[in-house]
Amino acid sequence: MTEKVRRDFCIECRKETEYFLQKKDIVKNIKDKEYIFAITVAVCAECGEEMSLPGLIDKNVQEIDEQYRTAEGLVSMDDIERLMKIYKIGKTPLSLALGFGEVTIPRYLEGQMPSKEYSDIIKVTLSSPAQMKQKLMENREKLTDAAFRKAFAAAESLESLFSVSDKMLRVIAYIFEKLEEVTPLMLQKLLYFIQGVYSALYKRPIFAEDCRAWVHGPVYPEVYELFRDFKYNPIDDARFALLEGTVDALTDDEKRVIGLVVNTFGMYGGKVLERITHNEAPWIEARKGYGDSIPSSELLPKERIMKYYILINQKYGIDTEDGLRAYIHDMLGKAS
Ligand SMILES: [Zn+2]
Incomplete structure (x- = not known):
């Protein structure tokens, strides 16, 4: 690069x-400090x-503004825009919903520095949909019915994100960060492979959720519920703006494994990934006794997945992308 x-x-x-x-x-001296x-x-x-x-x-001016806000623990304009985006609410209704004056949020968006008190209110609602719901209820009569209902529904839908573990949410957020288009089917398979590879390499699961052997391969039911509305379409989920910048909560090992899986398995569509899982021992065992299209919800124990991937690691060396590609190649060559 020149x-x-x-x-x-x-x-x-x-x-x-x-x-x-x-x-x-x-x-610089600001307010005697x-x-x-x-x-x-x-x-x-x-x-x-x-x-x-x-x-x-x-x-x-912008640098000083940003550093002053960081030093004082004040929200940034980006934070406020994120708040509007995740709760699907405009600047004026947001101002009213938070109990501020009508022009407060619009002024913050033009660059005015928020007070510490108001900034803290914004911060809390940014990380807690339950708090946002409470604020909306408190100030309901100040909002139009349409604005209230839309924001309240967004807050409720955000709350459902917390039905999965924090770790799972961050793994998903990291996958979204790395891959442009992910369908729910594809996501399910990637999570399963991430669990497999991680537990084989580090001898413990990356997240606590258990997956089940459904007709179309391993599925994490809680995750399925989160994204069921997207059906066969790529997931485009504004709720995940809530997690922006929180991927740092993953360890380097966790990020490395997610990267390995995303760069290999992540190159295939959901149906191809499904074929791979259908050729794997844990799924075949869990589906024993079920006909091809007979629904089942048998547990795929984390132990079992780990043991299987430890064997795969011994054979292919799945701590590298090349090893994983060799494994994928062999699995796709098998007739199912
Ligand atoms: Zn000069």
Whole structure:
């Protein structure tokens, strides 16, 4: 990659020179409190003096704004936009629903700094759909019926996310981050493979949920419920905005295994993945005695999945993408 050469007029050198951008700490007093902010400055490559560039002041204002908010624990404009998105509510109704004045949220979105008190209210509702429901109930008469109902339904639907474990939610969020299009069927299979590979490599499950042997392969019923409305379509779920930026709660090992599975199994559609699971011992054993299209809901014990994948690991070395690809290749070659 070639770096773009930056040039502008230096008033010291009195000509156009090359410059580079660097960070500089500045001290600022806000409301009698001293803060250190890191801002971006342009430095002339020839004389070493700072240069004033168009747009840089705006960038500095934004940098200071963001760092001040972080230092004071205040929500950002992005947080407020996320709040509107996940609860499907406009800026004015949101303002009223939170018990603020009508113009408070619109002003925050224009850049006004929120108070600590209001900021905390926004933070709580951002992470707790139950809190949002309570706020909506408290201020119901201030909202139109349509706005109230839409936001309340969104909050209820968000609450259902918490019917699965925190770890499961974060694994799913990470899959969504890595893969453009995931259907519910595909997601189910990827979760199963992630559980298999992770437990084989680390001798313990990645998440606590148990899966069941349904006609179309292993299924986590709680996850099925979460996404049943998407049917055979790619999941496009605004609820997951709630988890944005929380993928950090996964360990490096967990992320690595998810990456391995997504980069290999994740290249196939749900139906192909289903064929692979149908050729695997845990599913075949759990389905013993059931005809091809006879529904079943037998447990696929985590122990059993782990043992199977430990054997697969011994044969293929599934701690690498190549190993997993070799395994997939062999499984797809089998007649089912
Ligand atoms: Zn210069």
